[in-house]
Amino acid sequence: PREEYVEQAYFFRALRERMLQNMTAQELLPSLRDELLSTTQLPLAVDFMAGELRHLGLMAPALARLSHYFTPFQTFIVSEAEQPSGRFDLEIGLLILEHDAKLRADDAxxxxxxxxxxxxxxxxxxxxxxxxxxxxxxxxxxxxxxxxxxxxxxxxxxxxxxxxxxxxxxxxxxxxxxxxxxxxxxxxxxxxxxxxxxxxxxxxxxxxxxxxxxxxxxxxxxxxxLKPPDESAQIVPDLLRRVERLETRIKLLEEEQKGGIDLTKFYAPPQ
Known part of the structure; x- marks a missing residue:
């Protein structure tokens, strides 16, 4: 039914957005369960997922056991995101599942x-x-x-x-x-x-x-x-390190012009 897919799309979106706030799936599932329509089967499925997550630390086995509710593609996506290699991020996996549920709700x-x-x-x-x-x-x-x-x-x-x-x-x-x-x-x-x-x-x-x-x-x-990592956050620290190196070189040049460089400042302290 359409309402199941609408609720699934909301569930996957809310789970993804709140996990980005450094909350774990184990913390989020019980609270998300209370937000879902009780007339759908999803709250029961989320209950089961929460229990499996507590015991196994994974969600994919729960989706596999609920094969009458979740599709094999949904299980596959979560399973790939939970691989030990960590090559495929769960954030992207949940985004895929959200879009997939919307397509089903819209009867694409x-x-x-x-x-x-x-x-x-x-x-x-x-x-x-x-x-x-x-x-x-x-x-x-x-x-x-x-x-x-x-x-x-x-x-x-x-x-x-x-x-x-x-x-x-x-x-x-x-x-x-x-x-x-x-x-x-x-x-x-x-x-x-x-x-x-x-x-x-x-x-x-x-x-x-x-x-x-x-x-x-x-x-x-x-x-x-997965979007490539934003490297802009690293630009300022890199620039600061370069400025520090330039300041050191300028001081050395100034001391050399004044009559020599005091090399004792660069000696290691005696043991």
């Missing part, structure tokens, strides 16, 4: 949802194999979509992703008819004419360029990704 097209989820995996350099396997089990996708997602999983890196979209689009089918071939698709059409046209135009290009074109022309959502 299957093409828009898949391309968003796939771009999240690509841009954040998550593992393709378990990620696509999780997508194939997402209940929003009918059998023909799940079958195609598993095909992408097998062929990614061997076949161009743009080609895999193009040949399953209405645009490809219309081009076949124009060439005098059968208008009956061999496999179900999954993408519209516009998606197929953009995919064809981006063959032999970086897939990220294709995602950007989908966002420009079809208003598809962009995938959140």
């Amino acid at each position: 097209s299957l093409a828009a949802r898949f391309l968003f989820q796939f771009e999240c995996i690509t841009r954040n350099r998550l593992r393709y194999d378990p990620g696509l396997e999780a997508l194939s089990r997402d209940p929003i996708y009918p059998p023909e979509w799940s079958e195609w997602i598993l095909t992408v999983r097998r062929q990614i890196g061997l076949v161009e992703f743009a080609d895999m979209i193009y040949v399953r689009s209405e645009y490809y089918l219309k081009e076949q008819v124009r060439r005098g071939r059968s208008g009956e698709p061999e496999k179900p059409v999954l993408f519209g004419e516009k998606e197929g046209k953009i995919a064809k135009a981006n063959r032999r290009r970086d897939p990220l360029m294709m995602f950007a074109a989908f966002q420009r022309h079809l208003n598809y959502p962009a995938a959140p990704m």
